[in-house]
Amino acid sequence: QQQVKQSPQSLIVQKGGISIINCAYENTAFDYFPWYQQFPGKGPALLIAIRPDVSEKKEGRFTISFNKSAKQFSLHIMDSQPGDSATYFCAARGGDGNKLVFGAGTILRVKS
Amino acid sequence: GAVVSQHPSWVICKSGTSVKIECRSLDFQATTMFWYRQFPKQSLMLMATSNEGSKATYEQGVEKDKFLINHASLTLSTLTVTSAHPEDSSFYICSAQSIDYEQYFGPGTRLTVT
Numbered sequence: 001q002q003q004v005k006q007s008p009q010s011l012i013v014q015k016g017g018i019s020i021i022n023c024a025y026e027n028t029a030f031d032y033f034p035w036y037q038q039f040p041g042k043g044p045a046l047l048i049a050i051r052p053d054v055s056e057k058k059e060g061r062f063t064i065s066f067n068k069s070a071k072q073f074s075l076h077i078m079d080s081q082p083g084d085s086a087t088y089f090c091a092a093r094g095g096d097g098n099k100l101v102f103g104a105g106t107i108l109r110v111k112s
Numbered sequence: 113g114a115v116v117s118q119h120p121s122w123v124i125c126k127s128g129t130s131v132k133i134e135c136r137s138l139d140f141q142a143t144t145m146f147w148y149r150q151f152p153k154q155s156l157m158l159m160a161t162s163n164e165g166s167k168a169t170y171e172q173g174v175e176k177d178k179f180l181i182n183h184a185s186l187t188l189s190t191l192t193v194t195s196a197h198p199e200d201s202s203f204y205i206c207s208a209q210s211i212d213y214e215q216y217f218g219p220g221t222r223l224t225v226t
Contacts, residue, residue, distance in 0.1 A: 032213075036217075041220070041222070042220060043205045043207075043217035043218050043219045044156070044205070044217045045217065046214070046215075046216070089155060089156070093213075097169070098209065098213050099146070099158060100146075100158075102155045102156050103155065104154075105153075105154070105155050107153075
């Protein structure tokens, strides 16, 4: 049972555009929502994370928007660059031994 | 800070042999480490949770006798794939949990079984 649903599967954005990736969850015990960036052949790296007590968090060009009532959160990449081309995973954590539950991933390609 | 290393980065072994993968937290102590498996174009699948000084907890469907995990110190966990077969070929990634429960991931190990 997939506990975190991520969309879209793939995304093509022009350089300078905004990339938006969405995730939805069901388990209300989740209390921590990180986003990871993974380049081919590498491990995932933490990009930005949010807790449900805030609705938005911004770090540089990356912003998480969080809607607790809808149980949805999204990643916005402003001024997308070719170097942002990677696979992005949303995740959620809460209870259950601090395990992370990952979304299916979104392959982002930024065209120059 | 919060660097996690894995060794080797890639390994090729023959069917029926065993291979050991090391995961080290270089600049912090980790009482808990996690092992994941990732197939091409798929998400990370948690295999097991490794706690220092105790037996690992395996996820449903993961053969504990095939994937041996040892967490002998606060900075080292090892995954041994025993009697490897071609279907075990995959990308194995570890993560180490810091004191604030953040997971820091290693660079991964590409295993190819021929």
